[in-house]
Amino acid sequence: xxxxxxxxxxxxxxxxxxxxxxxxxxxxxxxxxxxxxxxxxxxxxxxxxxxxxxxxxxxxxxxxxxxxxxxxxxxxxxxxxxxxxxxxxxxxxxxxxxxxxxxxxxxxxxxxxxxxxxxxxxxxxxxxxxxxxxxxxxxxxxxxxxxxxxxxxxxxxxxxxxxxxxxxxxxxxxxxxxxxxxxxxxxxxxxxxxxxxxxxxxxxxxxxxxxxxxxxxxxxxxxxxxxxxxxxxxxxxxxxxxxxxxxxxxxxxxxxxxxxxxxxxxxxxxxxxxxxxxxxxxxxxxxxxxx
Numbered sequence: 001x002x003x004x005x006x007x008x009x010x011x012x013x014x015x016x017x018x019x020x021x022x023x024x025x026x027x028x029x030x031x032x033x034x035x036x037x038x039x040x041x042x043x044x045x046x047x048x049x050x051x052x053x054x055x056x057x058x059x060x061x062x063x064x065x066x067x068x069x070x071x072x073x074x075x076x077x078x079x080x081x082x083x084x085x086x087x088x089x090x091x092x093x094x095x096x097x098x099x100x101x102x103x104x105x106x107x108x109x110x111x112x113x114x115x116x117x118x119x120x121x122x123x124x125x126x127x128x129x130x131x132x133x134x135x136x137x138x139x140x141x142x143x144x145x146x147x148x149x150x151x152x153x154x155x156x157x158x159x160x161x162x163x164x165x166x167x168x169x170x171x172x173x174x175x176x177x178x179x180x181x182x183x184x185x186x187x188x189x190x191x192x193x194x195x196x197x198x199x200x201x202x203x204x205x206x207x208x209x210x211x212x213x214x215x216x217x218x219x220x221x222x223x224x225x226x227x228x229x230x231x232x233x234x235x236x237x238x239x240x241x242x243x244x245x246x247x248x249x250x251x252x253x254x255x256x257x258x259x260x261x262x263x264x265x266x267x268x269x270x271x272x273x274x275x276x277x278x279x280x281x282x283x284x285x286x287x288x289x290x291x
Contacts (some may be wrong), residue, residue, distance in 0.1 A: 040097070
């Protein structure tokens with residue numbers, strides 16, 4: 001009897017929070033059910049977002065997998081700067097998918113609620129195989145890099161501001177690869193998961209060299225504002241069960257993200273041969289810098 005009452009209170013609390021979340025960021029009422037929670041992303045890159053209009057990509061599939069009769073999660077894009085402003089004001093009515101605590105200056109996980117991780121990833125330093133660049137933070141002088149417009153790169157941004165490194169912005173990871181291939185920059189920063197997905201789809205991929213030391217290694221979580229704590233509990237519960245299913249394994253395989261999958265790019269080491277995500281020393285780890 002006590003357990004039932006506790007469960008009812010939990011659901012009642014969750015319902016109230018979702019009702020408030022039904023108000024849009026612009027003060028208007030969304031034409032959606034109160035049981036819908038918006039999951040925001042500021043990463044428009046494969047395999048996470050392949051086609052926003054067609055709702056194609058791993059994030060769409062994962063949110064569908066963890067949705068149930070209690071909560072339906074829907075993906076929406078929002079620029080990072082707007083997300084930052086809403087978090088600072090405490091006005092974000094939704095969650096943020098596929099992010100790491102130190103990207104939000106929350107390495108102690110005290111500012112926000114963080115779910116369990118659903119995938120491990122890392123940002124690789126790629127260069128042309130004919131002019132390979134092995135990444136070191138003290139080897140950036142007079143170098144040029146390509147990154148995605150609006151994204152913050154730990155350590156690299158400081159080098160750009162100081163004038164040691166020149167940065168060229170692109171709109172996508174594919175454009176970064178194109179710039180590296182045509183020798184327009186010395187190196188670029190692309191997620192390992194994106195490189196795996198594009199391996200069979202991008203003609204330039206075999207001309208790339210991957211630095212032994214990545215720019216950064218991390219786990220992707222879901223960030224939940226503290227006032228939506230029941231949502232965090234629900235996401236954790238669903239991740240705990242669904243990530244063990246065959247459906248999740250098929251998704252990973254579908255997007256070329258099967259664990260231990262070999263990735264042969266140019267003369268660089270494959271995913272299985274290179275330093276593992278847990279063993280490699282990222283730039284952020286070596287400098288003890290948090291984003």
